[in-house]
Amino acid sequence: MVTSEHTVLTDRQVEVLELREQGYTQREIADRLGTTDSNVSAVERAARANVEKAQRTLDLVAAIRAPVRFTAPAGESFDDLVDEVYARGDDADVTVAYPRPELYSVLYEELSAHASQNRLETPVEVAVSADGDVTVHVEESAPESETDGETPENSSGDTASQ
Amino acid sequence: MVTSEHTVLTDRQVEVLELREQGYTQREIADRLGTTDSNVSAVERAARANVEKAQRTLDLVAAIRAPVRFTAPAGESFDDLVDEVYARGDDADVTVAYPRPELYSVLYEELSAHASQNRLETPVEVAVSADGDVTVHVEESAPESETDGETPENSSGDTASQ
DNA sequence: GGCCAGTCAAACGAAACTGTTTGAGTTAAT
DNA sequence: ATTAACTCAAACAGTTTCGTTTGACTGGCC
Numbered sequence: 001m002v003t004s005e006h007t008v009l010t011d012r013q014v015e016v017l018e019l020r021e022q023g024y025t026q027r028e029i030a031d032r033l034g035t036t037d038s039n040v041s042a043v044e045r046a047a048r049a050n051v052e053k054a055q056r057t058l059d060l061v062a063a064i065r066a067p068v069r070f071t072a073p074a075g076e077s078f079d080d081l082v083d084e085v086y087a088r089g090d091d092a093d094v095t096v097a098y099p100r101p102e103l104y105s106v107l108y109e110e111l112s113a114h115a116s117q118n119r120l121e122t123p124v125e126v127a128v129s130a131d132g133d134v135t136v137h138v139e140e141s142a143p144e145s146e147t148d149g150e151t152p153e154n155s156s157g158d159t160a161s162q
Numbered sequence: 163m164v165t166s167e168h169t170v171l172t173d174r175q176v177e178v179l180e181l182r183e184q185g186y187t188q189r190e191i192a193d194r195l196g197t198t199d200s201n202v203s204a205v206e207r208a209a210r211a212n213v214e215k216a217q218r219t220l221d222l223v224a225a226i227r228a229p230v231r232f233t234a235p236a237g238e239s240f241d242d243l244v245d246e247v248y249a250r251g252d253d254a255d256v257t258v259a260y261p262r263p264e265l266y267s268v269l270y271e272e273l274s275a276h277a278s279q280n281r282l283e284t285p286v287e288v289a290v291s292a293d294g295d296v297t298v299h300v301e302e303s304a305p306e307s308e309t310d311g312e313t314p315e316n317s318s319g320d321t322a323s324q
Numbered sequence: 325g326g327c328c329a330g331t332c333a334a335a336c337g338a339a340a341c342t343g344t345t346t347g348a349g350t351t352a353a354t
Numbered sequence: 355a356t357t358a359a360c361t362c363a364a365a366c367a368g369t370t371t372c373g374t375t376t377g378a379c380t381g382g383c384c
Contacts, residue, residue: 187328192366201373
């Protein structure tokens with residue numbers, strides 16, 4: 001029973017993930033644990049969601065710690081974006097760890113879904129870490145709901161809310 | 163405002179971490195957010211704890227996915243432990259990514275706190291990943307009685323506890 | 325001594341998350 | 355058409371975590 005505590009996973013989730021990795025089907029695990037395959041599916045899904053959250057969290061703090069951070073506006077071309085990465089890196093005394101063609105393809109690979117004709121369709125947040133790694137992140141758009149007029153972010157009210 | 167969602171951090175925690183990284187004191191942040199320095203301290207502590215949890219979580223799933231996993235018993239010598247790592251690696255067709263002296267020192271560095279006179283003081287869980295990385299983990303504490311029984315039989319009605 | 329920056333514990337209500345059940349749905353193979 | 359393996363949504367009660375407040379505390383530094 002590997003660990004359990006001090007992680008974002010529960011004991012149950014670790015249990016299921018472990019057995020799953022060993023090749024058991026959800027039904028087999030359900031029988032062993034005395035529950036239903038539906039339940040095992042749900043627990044496994046929650047577990048994998050938590051692992052992804054953990055991964056994203058580390059990406060986030062890496063971005064927070066990055067000495068170079070800026071937002072590339074929608075409409076910017078890939079060429080300009082590449083230029084900007086190098087320029088901002090210079091300003092902060094950071095050496096970007098990729099030569100130009102490589103940086104170009106790295107950016108393209110991760111942004112092609114949000115670009116067309118070599119131009120960004122949405123604003124993109126760019127970070128360059130202290131060791132020159134370049135990371136990009138696309139802000140999610142506001143999720144849609146039946147009722148309009150959402151205010152997902154704080155509106156500068158000092159109302160202590162949680 | 164980098165991201166927020168789909169991580170293990172709350173908006174507040176990201177906010178504090180971000181401002182902290184930019185060099186503000188807790189009091190300055192408290193004034194800006196309209197709360198107390200004590201509160202900022204608490205939020206920051208929770209945030210850092212969550213980041214550590216995220217890191218540990220990824221370590222855990224790496225261990226779960228590892229093709230080689232075994233528990234070295236208390237009392238085993240470091241030399242035997244090193245031997246065992248190579249032997250078990252061979253069994254699973256995994257090439258350990260360290261030559262002997264290096265593996266020895268890597269293990270020693272991480273286990274010296276739980277060893278004396280070149281022998282383990284507690285059982286240690288060892289994992290070798292598919293690419294040959296070796297990881298160790300020391301179980302926290304033994305809560306209660308423990309029976310061996312490794313047979314994967316349905317043994318009892320374990321009340322679903324969480 | 326008085327500041328400054330920060331930590332820690334206990335308490336609180338509010339919000340989020342947990343595993344579980346139930347029931348329906350999908351996809352592929354036989 | 356049946357089965358196996360799995361997904362998904364909604365609901366539930368129980369647990370955990372959240373931010374916050376209050377108050378006391380530790381070290382440095384002047």
